[in-house]
């Protein structure tokens with residue numbers, strides 16, 4: 751087995767992620783099936799993507815010497831742990847920092863690799879274990895995500911060169927109205943950075959019924975933001 755994972759996608763920019771974290775490296779496979787997922791070719795059939803863009807990454811690292819490389823997917827932690835570590839080490843050997851986008855389910859892997867990561871984005875889908883139950887068969891998934899969040903919080907306390915943020919896609923069936931945002935109070939901590947991402951219906955989503963889900967209006971978003979700011983200091987909106 752190769753010591754490096756197969757890279758199924760590579761992009762110098764993203765429509766929704768901050769430019770400072772470019773480029774973006776995509777690894778195949780995922781342990782969730784979020785209805786609004788737009789990366790489903792990486793999620794459902796990564797083996798059918800007949801590419802390995804590791805040379806593209808190395809060439810980019812050598813020529814452009816980026817400050818950051820973002821590892822996303824799919825879900826990066828579904829990759830063999832040793833291969834993931836080898837990838838992170840390769841990036842760091844070229845002088846770049848690793849930004850990890852994760853759904854947080856594989857908290858053991860996160861614990862094992864976090865010393866190589868400089869920034870992480872934990873995707874918290876919902877404040878309800880029941881919602882998680884609709885996108886995976888594993889009943890303990892919600893607790894696993896919260897464990898990852900604690901690992902990141904601890905790492906940020908121990909290391910000045912590590913930071914993290916929590917991102918939540920404002921998918922109305924998972925979030926409810928502004929009053930329901932208070933459910934997140936049980937799992938979000940005041941000092942965390944929380945990025946709320948507007949849901950935009952799209953026919954290419956994993957569940958095509960998502961194209962009928964009505965996104966929040968600007969007024970709804972303001973109400974959600976106001977409610978979230980009552981218990982988390984640093985909350986922002988993205989993809990609006």
Ligand code: SF4
Pocket residue numbers: 780781782783784786787788789790793823824825853
């Ligand atoms: S949105 Fe992320 S966590 Fe959900 S299925 Fe897609 S890649 Fe996996």
